Amino acid sequence: MHLKEKEVNMHFELIRLPWKRCQNEVKEGRIHAAIAASFNKDRAKWGSYPVDSKGMLNKELSLFTDSFFIYRRFESQIRWQNHRFENLNQQSIGVQLGYSAGKDLEELGYQVTYYPTSDDLVAVLKSHALDAIVLQNYEAQRLLTLNPDLEKIMVKEVEPVKVAEQFLLFNASFYNANTSLVQTIWEAAAKVRKSKTFKDERAVYLKEK
Secondary structure, eight states: OHHHHHHHTOOOOOOOOOHHHHHHHHHTTSSSEEEEEOOOHHHHTTEEOOBOTTSOBOGGGOSEEEEEEEEEETTOOOEEETTEEESOTTOOEEEETTOHHHHHHHHTTOOEEEESSHHHHHHHHHTTSOSEEEEEHHHHHHHHHHOGGGGGTEEEOSSOSEEEEEEEEEEHHHHHHSHHHHHHHHHHHHHHHTSHHHHHHHHHHTOOO
8 A cells, every 4th residue: 555655655544444334434434545455245335446447346456366265273174175164163263253154154154253353363362262263365375474372273275265356345325426536546545555665575575484
């Protein structure tokens, strides 16, 4: 986002909020946009995503692509393979509140328990309250970097639950009133994402241990 500021000669005020609250603030128009929102039909009712000339989602204007993975307790027999669970035995899966991956699992018939933050998810895994949780890939890397001992507790399943482009999702009313401006900001994402500066900074920020 800071690189996009330079590209469009604007300043963005960035506010860190729990994901569900972040979406609600954008929905109500108190915040103009949410960073890194994958597409789903519920969000599209109140928010605006970049689309192409045919009205299809324009993936070229996404911020980046991210994946969501199952992390299970080291000793657990639960496995995620071929887009389904093995040995789950009616247990609930922990998912961060507002994550579309949770709804995807519910649609597959699995029981999901929602928690406000990724730190809460890790806490319930550590306490044995749950044996498996869903974490966004980059967020999981951050948590493991900050808490190396987590590697002794949880294991990442190989197959992702979901892979999705992450967009800068604008409030629909703001978009309608500022269409040209928003389009310029979206288009800056594609240019910045392909730049060497972004690739270099991203590599350092997301470097795995």
